[in-house]
Amino acid sequence: AASTTAASKIYGSGDTRVVALDKVDVSFAQGQFTAIMGPSGSGKSTLMHCLAGLDRLTDGAVRIGDVNISELSEKDLTLLRRNKIGFVFQAFNLVPTLTAIENITLPMDLGKTKPDQAHLDEVIRAVGLADRLKHKPNELSGGQQQRVAVARALGSRPDVIFADEPTGNLDSQTGAEILAFMRRAVNEFGQTIVMVTHDPVAASYADRVLFLNDGRIVNELQNPDA
Amino acid sequence: AASTTAASKIYGSGDTRVVALDKVDVSFAQGQFTAIMGPSGSGKSTLMHCLAGLDRLTDGAVRIGDVNISELSEKDLTLLRRNKIGFVFQAFNLVPTLTAIENITLPMDLGKTKPDQAHLDEVIRAVGLADRLKHKPNELSGGQQQRVAVARALGSRPDVIFADEPTGNLDSQTGAEILAFMRRAVNEFGQTIVMVTHDPVAASYADRVLFLNDGRIVNELQNPDA
Numbered sequence: 499a500a501s502t503t504a505a506s507k508i509y510g511s512g513d514t515r516v517v518a519l520d521k522v523d524v525s526f527a528q529g530q531f532t533a534i535m536g537p538s539g540s541g542k543s544t545l546m547h548c549l550a551g552l553d554r555l556t557d558g559a560v561r562i563g564d565v566n567i568s569e570l571s572e573k574d575l576t577l578l579r580r581n582k583i584g585f586v587f588q589a590f591n592l593v594p595t596l597t598a599i600e601n602i603t604l605p606m607d608l609g610k611t612k613p614d615q616a617h618l619d620e621v622i623r624a625v626g627l628a629d630r631l632k633h634k635p636n637e638l639s640g641g642q643q644q645r646v647a648v649a650r651a652l653g654s655r656p657d658v659i660f661a662d663e664p665t666g667n668l669d670s671q672t673g674a675e676i677l678a679f680m681r682r683a684v685n686e687f688g689q690t691i692v693m694v695t696h697d698p699v700a701a702s703y704a705d706r707v708l709f710l711n712d713g714r715i716v717n718e719l720q721n722p723d724a
Numbered sequence: 725a726a727s728t729t730a731a732s733k734i735y736g737s738g739d740t741r742v743v744a745l746d747k748v749d750v751s752f753a754q755g756q757f758t759a760i761m762g763p764s765g766s767g768k769s770t771l772m773h774c775l776a777g778l779d780r781l782t783d784g785a786v787r788i789g790d791v792n793i794s795e796l797s798e799k800d801l802t803l804l805r806r807n808k809i810g811f812v813f814q815a816f817n818l819v820p821t822l823t824a825i826e827n828i829t830l831p832m833d834l835g836k837t838k839p840d841q842a843h844l845d846e847v848i849r850a851v852g853l854a855d856r857l858k859h860k861p862n863e864l865s866g867g868q869q870q871r872v873a874v875a876r877a878l879g880s881r882p883d884v885i886f887a888d889e890p891t892g893n894l895d896s897q898t899g900a901e902i903l904a905f906m907r908r909a910v911n912e913f914g915q916t917i918v919m920v921t922h923d924p925v926a927a928s929y930a931d932r933v934l935f936l937n938d939g940r941i942v943n944e945l946q947n948p949d950a
């Protein structure tokens with residue numbers, strides 16, 4: 499569903515040079531749930547943003563499906579992202595002037611696609627926001643904002659979901675609801691999920707765990723248990 | 725060091741009415757390390773903001789030291805916050821145009837106080853940011869931004885530190901460095917720390933854990949182990 503070949507991302511130069519990704523080869527099969535763990539600053543968000551076409555590599559290639567996304571025009575990349583990719587940002591990136599429900603349906607409203615209402619209701623139930631839909635982000639707790647970001651990525655049922663630390667601001671019970679929903683999305687609908695997490699319990703929901711350090715994949719675990 | 729009496733915070737009215745805090749009585753002794761846990765949306769950040777004078781209660785009182793802070797002028801409240809209180813925000817609240825080190829020393833620069841350089845160096849070492857000090861927030865990972873926010877609250881060695889989920893974006897090793905530093909600050913300097921967390925391992929560093937649900941304190945554990 500997604501892959502990188504020799505992906506490198508370098509910031510700055512001279513003594514401010516930072517190699518955020520160092521020739522990373524990784525691939526995510528359709529219908530697979532992968533967790534990515536690693537120290538703070540090891541390149542996880544950078545990898546996710548480059549995979550989703552939100553940032554450009556310095557070197558190497560990214561494929562979504564069988565499309566090399568660096569060959570796409572800005573317009574086609576935007577369409578690909580809107581139709582095929584859901585992204586949960588580490589910093590949520592909600593629109594402050596829209597309510598929770600407007601934030602959640604924003605990708606579909608922009609793409610003028612009608613949501614599958616039963617699926618959307620199920621997403622809203624799983625994230626526990628049914629009684630907060632009319633609130634704006636500044637009227638929500640940190641974890642509620644995070645859940646709006648999660649629901650926005652899941653609501654359109656995209657082929658591939660990139661979730662950057664989706665449960666970091668949630669208590670274990672609220673997080674478990676979301677992780678169980680994501681597990682079902684993979685099992686029942688064949689969606690592909692790539693989830694960055696610092697929480698081993700969250701990682702245990704995945705089919706495999708990749709470990710990143712200093713911009714490289716240094717280890718891989720299959721079928722992890724907490 | 726800090727306490728509330730019958731603290732209530734109510735948002736909205738009619739059917740958008742939310743009771744975020746419900747007559748909360750709590751007190752934090754000088755030199756005590758308290759963790760606060762509870763479901764997402766249970767009122768933890770609201771309690772912390774009201775304790776630190778960043779938000780006003782609908783009813784009840786907050787004391788810092790023996791001062792009822794609702795009786796202070798805006799000017800005196802600002803001085804109290806700057807001199808006595810450190811706050812780690814759940815959303816970090818860094819200044820985007822300042823570098824990491826400028827963000828860290830901002831409270832002291834505003835107050836025109838000179839930092840204790842040895843202490844500041846120790847804080848920077850504990851949060852692991854020595855090689856990122858000249859970076860701006862948008863050149864830092866999520867966890868690095870969180871660590872800047874932590875260092876800013878600790879750097880001036882305030883009497884009371886309120887930390888709202890200070891390790892949520894950190895791997896366990898980076899988080900442990902910060903928690904150990906906070907434990908030392910309490911043990912060696914008699915600082916008071918109130919830390920909201922969703923992580924039981926982080927809570928185990930505290931002297932006691934308070935559990936919040938629906939705006940009330942529902943349980944308390946002394947000397948918790950993970």
Ligand SMILES: Nc1ncnc2c1ncn2[C@@H]1O[C@H](COP(=O)(O)OP(=O)(O)OP(=O)(O)O)[C@@H](O)[C@H]1O
Pocket residue numbers: 630633636637638639640641642667668669735736742743744762763764765766767768769770771814
């Ligand atoms: N301006 C507002 N208007 C209406 N409701 C609000 C407003 N601000 C906060 N709330 C509500 O108050 C409740 C408590 O919020 P608070 O931020 O204290 O929760 P929290 O315990 O910190 O949660 P989290 O663990 O998700 O950070 C939430 O249910 C939230 O929706």
Ligand SMILES: Nc1ncnc2c1ncn2[C@@H]1O[C@H](COP(=O)(O)OP(=O)(O)OP(=O)(O)O)[C@@H](O)[C@H]1O
Pocket residue numbers: 509510516517518536537538539540541542543544545588856859862863864865866867868893894895
């Ligand atoms: N614009 C930039 N200029 C210089 N360095 C940068 C820039 N953006 C990111 N970096 C650096 O790239 C590295 C990788 O960042 P990234 O956000 O991918 O880390 P991460 O693994 O997601 O960390 P965390 O767990 O803290 O979120 C970090 O060390 C960061 O400081």
Ligand SMILES: [Mg+2]
Pocket residue numbers: 542543544588662865866867
């Ligand atoms: Mg990150």
Ligand SMILES: [Mg+2]
Pocket residue numbers: 639640641768769770814888
């Ligand atoms: Mg909060």
